[in-house]
Amino acid sequence: MPQISIRTEDDRVFYDMAGNDHPCVGCGCCCKFFRVSFYHGELDTQPGGYVPEALTSSLTPFRACMKGTESGEGRCIALQADNRCGIYDNRPSVCREFPALLEDGSLNPECVRLKRLFSLPIPGEAPGPAGDDTQRAA
Numbered sequence: 001m002p003q004i005s006i007r008t009e010d011d012r013v014f015y016d017m018a019g020n021d022h023p024c025v026g027c028g029c030c031c032k033f034f035r036v037s038f039y040h041g042e043l044d045t046q047p048g049g050y051v052p053e054a055l056t057s058s059l060t061p062f063r064a065c066m067k068g069t070e071s072g073e074g075r076c077i078a079l080q081a082d083n084r085c086g087i088y089d090n091r092p093s094v095c096r097e098f099p100a101l102l103e104d105g106s107l108n109p110e111c112v113r114l115k116r117l118f119s120l121p122i123p124g125e126a127p128g129p130a131g132d133d134t135q136r137a138a
Contacts, residue, residue, distance in 0.1 A: 028083035029114035030098060031076040036066040038092040050090045066092065 040046065040062050043053040055077050056064040067077040078086045085091055100111050107115075107123065115122050 027100075027111070027115060027120060028079050029111065029118050029120065030100075031079040031083075031085070032118070033073060033114055034069065035072040036069045036076050036092060036094055037063055038065070038094050040064045042092055044090070051092050052087060052090060055087065 037059055038051070040058070041049060042051045043049045043056060043064060044051060045053045051064075053064075055067055057067050057070050059065050059070070068074045068079075069076050076085075078091070080086045085095070099108055102108055112122055
């Protein structure tokens with residue numbers, strides 16, 4: 001089972017996964033599907049910020065998102081060809097807070113849904129046709 005480090009900061013929960021054997025390292029589905037939006041105070045141009053502003057777009061005066069994800073269905077600019085995050089140590093809070101694995105070690109149902117959507121194998125599940133949950137919500 002992958003090693004999960006769960007920590008809290010400012011009453012928020014962050015999930016950090018050690019090693020290279022966890023499902024979010026080789027998948028990248030969430031980085032290809034969700035709009036990665038967050039409070040502009042996380043930008044490296046703000047005091048205490050850390051997300052590289054050059055890789056973001058402004059959504060509102062107070063919200064930014066990673067370039068490529070503005071429409072809600074696009075590849076995050078920080079996602080590298082090997083499906084690893086190019087700014088992992090400086091990724092936005094929304095990425096830090098999204099648990100690929102639940103506390104019991106099982107895959108997050110959203111990860112399973114996205115893996116099916118992108119026709120990727122699901123760890124622990126026999127290969128076969130995708131289920132009804134491959135359809136995007138209207």
